[in-house]
Amino acid sequence: MNGANFIVQALKQQNITQVFGYPGGAIMPLYDALYDGGLDHLLCRHEQGAAMAAIGYARATGRVGVCIATSGPGATNLITGLADALLDSIPIVAITGQVASNLMGTDAFQEIDVLGLSLACTKHSFLVQSVEQLGPIIEKAFQIATSGRPGPVLIDIPKDIQLADIAESPLFEQLTIEQKLTFPLELSLIRQAKEMIKIASKPLLYVGGGVGMANATQALRNFIQYTYIPSVCTLKGIGAIEHNSEYFMGMVGMHGSKAANLAIQECDLLIAVGARFDDRVTGKLEEFANHAKVLHLDIDAAEIDKLRIADLAITDDLNEVLPALEVETYISAWQKNILTMKQDFAISYNHPGKMIYAPALLHLLSEMKPADTVICSDVGQHQMWVAQHMFVDRPENHISSSGLGTMGFGIPAAVGAQMARPNDTVIVVSGDGSFMMNVQELGTIKRKKLPIKIVLIDNQRLGMVRQWQKLFFDGRYSETILTDNPDFVTLASAFDIPGETIVIKSQIQGALTRLLDSDGAYLLHVSISEEENVWPLVPPGAANDKMMESLQ
Amino acid sequence: MKYLLIIQGENSPELLERLLRVCRHRGFSVQKISGETTENEKSLHITLTVCSDRPVSLLSKQIDKLFGITQVVAISQEQAIRASA
Ligand SMILES: Cc1ncc(C[n+]2csc(CCOP(=O)(O)OP(=O)(O)O)c2C)c(N)n1
Numbered sequence: 001m002n003g004a005n006f007i008v009q010a011l012k013q014q015n016i017t018q019v020f021g022y023p024g025g026a027i028m029p030l031y032d033a034l035y036d037g038g039l040d041h042l043l044c045r046h047e048q049g050a051a052m053a054a055i056g057y058a059r060a061t062g063r064v065g066v067c068i069a070t071s072g073p074g075a076t077n078l079i080t081g082l083a084d085a086l087l088d089s090i091p092i093v094a095i096t097g098q099v100a101s102n103l104m105g106t107d108a109f110q111e112i113d114v115l116g117l118s119l120a121c122t123k124h125s126f127l128v129q130s131v132e133q134l135g136p137i138i139e140k141a142f143q144i145a146t147s148g149r150p151g152p153v154l155i156d157i158p159k160d161i162q163l164a165d166i167a168e169s170p171l172f173e174q175l176t177i178e179q180k181l182t183f184p185l186e187l188s189l190i191r192q193a194k195e196m197i198k199i200a201s202k203p204l205l206y207v208g209g210g211v212g213m214a215n216a217t218q219a220l221r222n223f224i225q226y227t228y229i230p231s232v233c234t235l236k237g238i239g240a241i242e243h244n245s246e247y248f249m250g251m252v253g254m255h256g257s258k259a260a261n262l263a264i265q266e267c268d269l270l271i272a273v274g275a276r277f278d279d280r281v282t283g284k285l286e287e288f289a290n291h292a293k294v295l296h297l298d299i300d301a302a303e304i305d306k307l308r309i310a311d312l313a314i315t316d317d318l319n320e321v322l323p324a325l326e327v328e329t330y331i332s333a334w335q336k337n338i339l340t341m342k343q344d345f346a347i348s349y350n351h352p353g354k355m356i357y358a359p360a361l362l363h364l365l366s367e368m369k370p371a372d373t374v375i376c377s378d379v380g381q382h383q384m385w386v387a388q389h390m391f392v393d394r395p396e397n398h399i400s401s402s403g404l405g406t407m408g409f410g411i412p413a414a415v416g417a418q419m420a421r422p423n424d425t426v427i428v429v430s431g432d433g434s435f436m437m438n439v440q441e442l443g444t445i446k447r448k449k450l451p452i453k454i455v456l457i458d459n460q461r462l463g464m465v466r467q468w469q470k471l472f473f474d475g476r477y478s479e480t481i482l483t484d485n486p487d488f489v490t491l492a493s494a495f496d497i498p499g500e501t502i503v504i505k506s507q508i509q510g511a512l513t514r515l516l517d518s519d520g521a522y523l524l525h526v527s528i529s530e531e532e533n534v535w536p537l538v539p540p541g542a543a544n545d546k547m548m549e550s551l552q
Numbered sequence: 553m554k555y556l557l558i559i560q561g562e563n564s565p566e567l568l569e570r571l572l573r574v575c576r577h578r579g580f581s582v583q584k585i586s587g588e589t590t591e592n593e594k595s596l597h598i599t600l601t602v603c604s605d606r607p608v609s610l611l612s613k614q615i616d617k618l619f620g621i622t623q624v625v626a627i628s629q630e631q632a633i634r635a636s637a
Binding site: 115116119120123124127140144300301302304305306 | 565566569570573577607609610613614616617618619
């Protein structure tokens with residue numbers, strides 16, 4: 001066999017069944033091997049789409065997503081996807097073709113130093129230098145992608161290595177037993193942490209994406225069941241706690257709920273679980289939870305004390321730590337306070353006039369959606385409305401570009417999610433700006449006849465930027481007006497995707513029913529006022545309790 | 553503050569580049585560097601003098617995470633002077 005056949009076999013050995021990619025010169029041997037190699041390959045219409053489909057696949061399942069591209073422009077097109085996966089800690093493996101070894105460093109056709117280019121946006125990257133290295137490198141790549149704090153790994157493979165003869169098939173000896181190094185928990189740390197929790201009168205859980213990544217959702221829920229400690233979550237933490245959990249207040253941060261942001265500022269013990277004190281969460285860092293001691297639980301030691309000094313930190317597997325921390329609490333006054341805030345600041349969906357109120361529509365859609373629906377989101381105001389007004393009860397069911405905030409993420413992520421979970425409903429909520437950023441992936445939906453439900457919230461603006469221009473740049477709407485958008489329903493129809501436009505409230509119920517009942521893909525184009533804003537909003541540089549809730 | 557970093561890793565063509573990128577990106581400027589490969593180029597030994605307003609642990613923990621790095625020791629300049637005195 002040659003190197004390319006070997007790669008296909010090695011991927012299968014990693015239990016990969018589905019890959020996403022786009023062919024080209026330097027990766028042709030691998031595409032030849034894929035032709036009848038027994039792996040399912042989905043052709044996306046841009047390498048960025050392939051990378052984001054791999055992310056959607058990984059996020060919807062917890063498995064590794066794989067994407068493939070050619071050298072030069074193929075590889076550079078992957079970069080945004082790798083960066084997205086890095087900032088959201090998503091395990092993907094990207095394989096790129098490289099020009100033949102003897103041409104490397106000569107500015108050959110479609111030659112770019114992909115290894116150098118990838119250093120800032122992968123957890124690790126490899127350049128394969130001989131065909132014998134293929135097996136060990138592929139194995140290591142999957143290990144690195146999934147171990148500890150997960151992340152993207154790139155393997156750059158020169159064309160001559162794909163073509164070189166290789167004797168052994170990877171299926172034998174190399175099957176190393178997965179060696180999980182577990183150290184026993186440090187009991188003194190556990191004892192101290194329990195003591196901190198026990199003596200706190202206002203403890204608060206601040207739950208991030210790490211919980212889902214660690215498969216520790218159940219451990220967290222058990223911990224909450226035992227301690228009844230109130231909780232908030234980050235954008236990536238959505239789904240880790242059941243949305244109707246008694247003392248759960250939803251998302252915290254710039255567009256967090258009022259109760260969540262006030263509770264953070266009031267708590268006396270902040271238990272950060274798989275969360276990293278991102279600036280969109282903390283607002284003004286010096287004032288974030290400034291009455292609280294911090295107990296930081298995270299697998300990545302580099303997150304400890306990075307932004308907020310922890311009073312105590314534990315970097316072991318959450319599945320071991322959380323059960324060990326279960327301790328009785330006596331916090332009824334605090335719990336009552338939380339319930340009062342939840343009630344006083346409950347969201348109202350009353351909205352005057354006939355125009356559609358996107359938060360209310362999304363909330364209704366959330367109630368109507370089948371169980372175990374995956375919601376993918378693009379980036380902007382609509383993304384925040386999804387986070388605030390839709391609910392899911394599994395982290396795998398809320399897929400949103402959180403760390404990088406990548407417009408264009410929604411549609412390809414939904415492609416990956418639908419490929420991974422063919423029997424579940426996949427809804428993507430996009431904006432008129434974001435939709436156009438990877439609109440070519442409608443071609444991928446058509447190719448595979450994927451039954452993805454697209455909700456396009458159209459304010460004819462780059463809404464989130466417009467909101468900031470309104471609030472912080474004197475209403476100078478520089479390049480955010482999109483009144484010249486295409487006719488989206490016609491555009492979708494060119495890809496055989498049926499759809500409709502709605503503009504007034506009375507059309508909502510019927511349209512959502514048609515969307516959810518459609519056998520195949522469907523575009524629901526929702527026209528809303530350009531004036532709508534996302535509230536509450538913690539202005540940049542302010543503490544989280546200084547929320548704006550309207551245009552004063 | 554100045555710090556001395558003593559770093560050991562499995563050599564690879566891009567390890568040095570990887571290391572220097574992390575130093576710069578995390579806000580540390582390199583003032584002095586020396587290094588050599590040992591054991592038939594299998595391992596790389598580097599000492600770096602870096603300078604930053606940030607605590608050195610921010611950098612050393614990031615370096616420690618790099619695949620292929622086997623050891624990082626960070627000492628502040630005062631400690632280094634005391635040790636050699
Ligand atoms: C690739 C990329 N470019 C630019 C931005 C900056 N940005 C953030 S939100 C936004 C507007 C998004 O507009 P739209 O998709 O229509 O959503 P809306 O905010 O109107 O709901 C922009 C331009 C970004 N996040 N990603």
